[in-house]
Amino acid sequence: MARDGQITRDGGDGHHGADARAALMGSVRERARHFAQHEVAPHAGAWDRAEELPRAIVTRMGELGFLAGPLPTTHGGSGWDNETFLGVYEEIGRACSSTRGFLAVHTGLVSQCLEDHGTDAQKARWLPSLATGERIGCYGLTEEGAGSDVAAIATTARRDGDTWVVDGSKTWITNAGVADLALVFARTNPDATPRDDGRPARAELTAFVVELPSPGFTAEPLGVEPLGHRASDHAKLRLEGLRVPDDQRLGEVGQGFKIAMSALDHGRLGVAAGAVGIGRACLDEAVAHARERRQFGKRIGDFQMVQADLADMYAEVEAAAALVARAARAADTGAPDVTRLTSAAKLFATEAAQRAADKAVLLLGNRGYGSGHTVERHYRDIQGLRIYEGTNHIHRLIIGRSLVGKDG
Template sequence: MNLELTEEQAAVRQLAKDFVDREVAPHATEWDRAEQVDRSLVKTMGDLGFLGLTIPEEYGGSGGDHFAYALVTEELGRGDSSVRGIVSVSLGLVGKSIAAWGSEEQKQEWLPRLTSGEAIGCFGLTEPGTGSDAGNLTTRAVRDGDAGDWVINGTKMFITNGTWADVVLLFARTGAEPGHKGVSAFLVPTDTPGLSRREIHGKLGLRGQATAELVLEDVRVPASAMIAPEGKGFSVAMSALAKGRMSVAAGCVGIAQAALDAAVGYATERDQFGKTIAHHQLVQELLSDISLDVDAARLLTWRVADLIDRGEPFVTEASKAKLFASEAAVRCANNALQVFGGYGYIDEYPVGKLVRDARVMTLYEGTSQIQKLLIGRALTGVSAF
């Protein structure tokens, strides 16, 4: 096994690192306080090719492999998880789903706009009453027999990019079959009459991210808005989330790396008892624990990217990476705060934000408990349905 990056991968990683150090990290605290990321970053990331990674060039993408995509999302997570989420959702969940499942017309209509940053996508799966139980969502699409259109009613909750998005990859029940079998997927422009959005403020973490509630009241879309065959929406969602878990894991590695960088920097500068606190063995223990978690989470994530690029099965490995990396990010941020002591509790320093941002990683795109169920089912051969 060769863990050395190719020249192209190293160049993409350096490009992302330079962008984060210049355009993201210096503003992360300001955006966190304002609960608003600078939206001009979207176009900048499009120009740099970050929003087109793994998408074919014929649709405006920048090509590249999933390993490069993981490297970029790690760097974005190191700078500000709110920025990482923009890419993970608009490209990772929406753009890649269109590339994999969309018709030629859907690809031509949306991919060039999404990859350039001209448009942003959001992923409309979670509902107020169905998070982990996504197969039993209640949003419903009913066919208008005369026009052939679909009329959609329902509510979606905790939707990343929700108030910024130009298109929603929306999941709704279209059939009488119970559970996941009756779910279909649609591409719904957010300016469609009947679709309203409310931004959610006061979040514990990811405060700069545009998180929203979407309400659909008699939203009418043409039959051509359906992506993939009717009844295959759950397959679209699960395939997106399987790769999305790699992106979340990579972002968690970024959080953990930021925690390590901050803790080491502070420990080697802060004097106490006549020497820097880096000399104290218990501080060294905290730093070594963070470093170990960073390396382990990174290697688990890299394994997933490598499997995807080689066309090998990766779903269980993605659950393992997401589970470990998200829990590790919480541990790393918490240990970094401990190194900072009381100063870590003030948002003038970065570690408090890292603690808050890390916590949600164990919840979305499949909670830690759901990942354990998926891993256990894979080990035992027990079916989920």
């Protein structure tokens, strides 16, 4: 055991090797399931209506070791591998996508990115407080003009002695209004001359870590009502003369694009596992209803057309879970096809969950259509998973390009 009640990589119970790993995966998942069923699911609808995730739930995820799951124990982490951590994302995603989304951003996009690319001093400075939830992280990549096309980022960072001066804006940044630490991507060659053929110079992106509050950094309301993930905090960022010391630059100048993409590899696994959770939740609700609801003198689950829908949902959710686990193992072993597998997992799991949510709403009839029902919330939330961390079109592109390779 590391912190109070925290399960570490050796299982903390004397098991060794494969047995220890299986025991660890089982106990982490069990702990996540218990937390999700008892401390998240009963409140998820109310949080969605209140449009707020209580800070206490973040602290609780810190206590349970979830915020630090994949971080090494040296930085206050739990030292879990990706396949083990999937269980946490899936179980929490089954209960509440806003809570799971918080985790995927805070842990997958921010903490794991700092672990991968930070200096020892940076890791020691930020990771322990991110691991407990004392600090909350956000990831600022998207801009009005730069969604899928990350290289179109217009936010600039100009060097001024030992600091950088950042100007620009970001949008749809999860956790931004409650964050204590922001990972911000900016263009560090804004004045570069256009290429010979007249096209603008290739964007040189660099990543910065901003400690908040900071003068020049303002989180502003999004200005729209989100369809789903309503308990999440989403904000626009206004960056005006924001000064960031050079020792808060993450990685080398010009490495920002690579850093942003490597963070997304972590986050996408979390999204894919969260989608499996949504699929399972929709199947649970549909099966329970099919067993209970009677029409024409029978349980609706006795009609073969209803059984066919349930069977399709079951098969797709299980297939998605297997693919997500395969992608996680590829990440754990450093397999060369990890990016393609992760894209396939994110694409398939989110589309399968969308179909499951769609079927669940139909099978529940008017109950599934009413606000406040679990399947209605999942039906809204799943749309976000198809868009963020690379839209599903972009994942098809990643998979397709990787299969075909470069011409010549």
